[in-house]
Amino acid sequence: EAGVTQSPTHLIKTRGQQATLRCSPISGHTSVYWYQQALGLGLQFLLWYDEGEERNRGNFPPRFSGRQFPNYSSELNVNALELEDSALYLCASSLGLGQGVSDTFGSGTRLTVV
């Protein structure tokens, strides 16, 4: 069974540009979660999608947004990139609401803003 896959592995952008990160969940998982791990910090919750709907978002500005597609894959978009957006962005998937905590993480996208 394929795990959570994220693309690209690495992404280098210039300040002010937009970045798009992609995530494919494990087959059968309907929930997708995005987390940010900035250098030296723990994982910070960004966004949670389930069945195509945004269920919750963390304490991040509106320029962090995303969506979930009918096949449950997800995109994270970061607009007007700032230097401090440089981080490892991790995607996790799990069975839907009420199915228990079973987050499985992808290997992440390393975003570098220069």
Next chain:
Amino acid sequence: DQQVKQNSPSLSVQEGRISILNCDYTNSMFDYFLWYKKYPAEGPTFLISISSIKDKNEDGRFTVFLNKSAKHLSLHIVPSQPGDSAVYFCAASGPNAGNMLTFGGGTRLMVKP
């Protein structure tokens, strides 16, 4: 407001000895706790979890203890092996949060041969 804290950023242990990683939380609504292990450039890997109705859960060399009154949990690794060297994150989840996790800042464990 950090709801989950790992106060030790790093821990060094000799191979074969016990590693004890600690985690404190403030949100009394948390009812499920997990430990993850993370190697550089990889996503976190689930290790072990515990529900708030229990105070101990074992899986091989890994045991998690939960002290609800103290809002404290710990991960014991016995015996520690060099391959255990990684960053360990504790995470918590509560009702109505789906599977959204609140993570601690991580503890880097180094197991010396």
